[in-house]
Amino acid sequence: MAYNVTKIKxxxxxxxxxxxxxxxxxxxxxxxxPLEKELENCLCNYLNVxxxxxxNNGTTALLLAIKYFDLNVGDEILTSPFSFPATTHAxxxxxxxxxxxxxxxxxxxxxxxxxxxxxxxxxxxxxxxxHIYGIPCDLERFETISKKHNxxxxxxxxxxxxxxxxxxxxxxxxxxxxxSFHATKIFSTIEGGAIICSTKKQxxxxxQIKNFGFNNNRSLICDGINGKLxxxxxxxxxxxxxxxEDEIEAKKKIHKFYDQNILWNENIKKIKTEYLKHHNYxxxxxxxxxxxxxxxxxxxxxxxxxxxxxxxxxxxxxxPSPFPNKSKFVSEHVxxxxxxxxxxxxxLIFITEKVNNLTG
Ligand SMILES: Cc1ncc(COP(=O)(O)O)c(C=O)c1O
Numbered sequence: 001m002a003y004n005v006t007k008i009k010x011x012x013x014x015x016x017x018x019x020x021x022x023x024x025x026x027x028x029x030x031x032x033x034p035l036e037k038e039l040e041n042c043l044c045n046y047l048n049v050x051x052x053x054x055x056n057n058g059t060t061a062l063l064l065a066i067k068y069f070d071l072n073v074g075d076e077i078l079t080s081p082f083s084f085p086a087t088t089h090a091x092x093x094x095x096x097x098x099x100x101x102x103x104x105x106x107x108x109x110x111x112x113x114x115x116x117x118x119x120x121x122x123x124x125x126x127x128x129x130x131h132i133y134g135i136p137c138d139l140e141r142f143e144t145i146s147k148k149h150n151x152x153x154x155x156x157x158x159x160x161x162x163x164x165x166x167x168x169x170x171x172x173x174x175x176x177x178x179x180s181f182h183a184t185k186i187f188s189t190i191e192g193g194a195i196i197c198s199t200k201k202q203x204x205x206x207x208q209i210k211n212f213g214f215n216n217n218r219s220l221i222c223d224g225i226n227g228k229l230x231x232x233x234x235x236x237x238x239x240x241x242x243x244x245e246d247e248i249e250a251k252k253k254i255h256k257f258y259d260q261n262i263l264w265n266e267n268i269k270k271i272k273t274e275y276l277k278h279h280n281y282x283x284x285x286x287x288x289x290x291x292x293x294x295x296x297x298x299x300x301x302x303x304x305x306x307x308x309x310x311x312x313x314x315x316x317x318x319x320p321s322p323f324p325n326k327s328k329f330v331s332e333h334v335x336x337x338x339x340x341x342x343x344x345x346x347x348l349i350f351i352t353e354k355v356n357n358l359t360g
Pocket of ligand 1: 057058059060083084086087130156158159180181182191192193
C-alpha cells in the first residue's frame with residue numbers, strides 16, 4: 001500500500017453514466033455545451049462570484065489572464081518564484097519578463113507586499129501573487145499597492161477551491177483570479193481550470209481569447225487560443241462539486257491528526273495553512289532539514305511525499321532575476337505529507353511514526 005499526497009476520488013460510475021447520457025441525446029461534445037454552462041452556474045454559486053470563464057487547465061487560465069492585459073513583449077510582471085513553475089512559466093511563455101519578489105518568511109511562504117512595492121518600476125505592468133496551499137496573500141495590502149501604482153493584479157488561486165471566510169471572499173480581490181481543476185486538486189474536471197473575473201466585460205473578452213479570438217458573430221476580434229473544456233469533463237466536474245465538502249471534511253481530520261501527533265521540534269516545523277475560517281486542507285506542508293533525504297527515506301516506506309515546490313521555475317536566460325533567499329530556502333526544505341481522503345487511523349499512525357523517527 002502506497003500513501004500519496006493526494007488520492008483521486010472518482011464520481012460514482014452510475015451517476016457519471018447518467019450525467020453523460022445527455023451528450024448522446026444532443027450530440028454536443030464540446031464548444032460551449034450545456035454541461036459546461038451548468039458547471040459554470042454551479043461554480044458561480046459555490047464560489048459566490050458572478051463571472052467565471054471555464055478553461056481546459058490552470059496553465060491556460062494563467063496564459064489567458066495575462067493575455068487579457070495585452071502587454072508588450074519584455075514588460076515586467078512581479079511574481080513570487082515560490083509557486084508551481086506554471087505561474088512563472090506562463091509569464092515567460094507569453095513573452096513577458098518575470099521579476100521575482102521574495103516571500104514574507106519561511107513560515108508564511110506568500111509573496112511579500114512590502115518587497116513587491118519596493119520592486120515596482122516603470123516597467124512593471126502586472127503583479128501575480130499565488131495563494132500558496134490555499135493561504136490568502138495579504139489582500140488588503142496588495143489592493144492598496146495596486147490602486148496606488150495603477151498596476152492590476154492576477155491572483156493565482158489554483159489551490160483555493162473551498163477556501164472561504166464569513167467576512168471576505170478572496171475572489172473579490174484583484175482584477176482576475178485563476179484556478180486549477182487538475183485531477184490532484186480538491187475539485188477537479190480531470191484537467192481544467194477557470195478565471196474569475198471582476199466584470200462581465202472581462203468575461204466576454206476572455207471567452208473570445210479562449211475561443212481562438214472569435215466573437216459571437218464569428219468575427220475574429222483578437223488573438224486567441226483553444227482554451228475550451230469538453231462536455232465529458234464538465235459532467236465530471238458537476239458531480240465532483242457535490243462531493244467537495246465531504247472531501248474537505250475528511251482532509252480536515254487528517255490535518256488535525258498530524259497537528260496533534262507529529263513531534264514538532266527544530267528539525268520538523270509546520271507551515272501554518274489555516275488562515276481563513278473555512279480552509280480546504282489540500283496540502284500539509286512541513287519544513288525539514290534535508291528535504292531530498294527525507295523524501296527518499298519516507299519513500300522507502302511507501303510514503304510518497306511531494307516537494308511542493310521544488311524545483312522552482314526554470315532559472316534560464318529568459319529570467320534574469322535569481323531566486324530570492326527565502327523562496328529558495330523554503331523550496332529546499334519543504335515537503336507535503338500524504339493527504340489522501342481515505343487514509344485510516346492506522347495509516348496515519350504509521351505515517352506519523354515514520355515522520356517522528358526521521359533521521360534527515
Ligand atoms: C500554483 C499553481 N499554479 C498553476 C498550476 C497549473 O495548473 P494546471 O496543472 O491545471 O495547468 C498549478 C498546478 O498544479 C499550481 O499549483
